[in-house]
Amino acid sequence: MKQLVFGAALALAAVPAAFAQGDWPSRPVKLIVNFPAGRPLDVLARSVGEALQGQFKQPFVVENRAGAGGNIGADAVAKAAADGHTVLFGIDSTFTVNPHIYKGMAFKPADLRPLVVMSSSGLLVGVHPSNGFKTMADLVAAGKAKGVSFSSAGSGSPGHLAAEMFTDATGMKITHVPYKGNAPAVTAVLSGEVTGGVLATPGMLPHVKAGKVTPLAVTSRQRSQLAPDVPTVGEAGLPQLEQEVLYVVMVPAATPEPIAQKLQQGVAEALTRPEMRTRLQSLDMHHEGQQGAAAAKRLADLSERYGKVIRATGMKVE
Secondary structure, three states: OOOOOOOOOOOHHHOOHHHHHHHOOOOOEEEEEOOOOOOHHHHHHHHHHHHHHHHHOOOEEEEEOOOHHHHHHHHHHHOOOOOOOEEEEEEOHHHHOHHHHOOOOOOOHHHEEEEEEEEEEOEEEEEOHHHOOOOHHHHHHHHHHOOEEEEEOOOOOHHHHHHHHHHHHHOOOEEEEEOOOHHHHHHHHHHOOOOEEEEEHHHHHHHHHOOOOEEEEEOOOOOOOOOOOOOEOOOOOOHHHOOOEEEEEEEEOOOOHHHHHHHHHHHHHHHOOHHHHHHHHHOOOEEEEEEHHHHHHHHHHHHHHHHHHHHHHOOOOO
């Protein structure tokens, strides 16, 4: 069993205290987003970056480094200089799922230090109306009787994990069909190419409102702010299917403590602003705010939970 261990500040002595505390940032800060532009993570990173730019009077520039379930961008930050000028904006699955399904990763979670869990969002369980399902019980019954197919945004994505969690918890027979991104995964549901999917709510909601997708539940602990009439999986009697995507900020593990603290506090302050709370709501996110050790524990606990599912189902990169 793989245990998730993150790095801590190791090199305070390597950088003069005056520089660490007073001169950061001394040049533009690069925010590496390890998924494509336009997704909720990217939108959130740009919004937080704008707030940080106002706080620290230096440019905070987003650079998208997508690929391999977020591994490429995370590796770039893990290998960057530990001086606070390269920061990762990512989602938890790179650290809670990937170590269990990728045979080799170019970096170790211990190479990075979590600063803040900014927010969380659930996924929406949606099916094509032609299936006739109205409730989660209908979907589970069909999955046990004849099998169903779920699309996802790719191998190792939250939607892929959700399919495996459904299989593990209910005994459903699910054929996982990975696509290259959330948009084509949603299109597959719309066309009836697959039975349904457990996908990001903002991408599904317009089609729900148009009657082209039937919503059955959301996987978060609380109801979606964008779809308040849709029950949670807990309310549907399946709390073991609860799953939330966590949006996290990390730096190289050896980043000096004063710099890490300054950035951590800056992000935390940005998230308290009214305009940021409005942005989170528009992205169907709930503010979280765990910092430092609490953030690392949240990720480690998720990794342990997901690792059990992955081992039980044989989930792998396709």
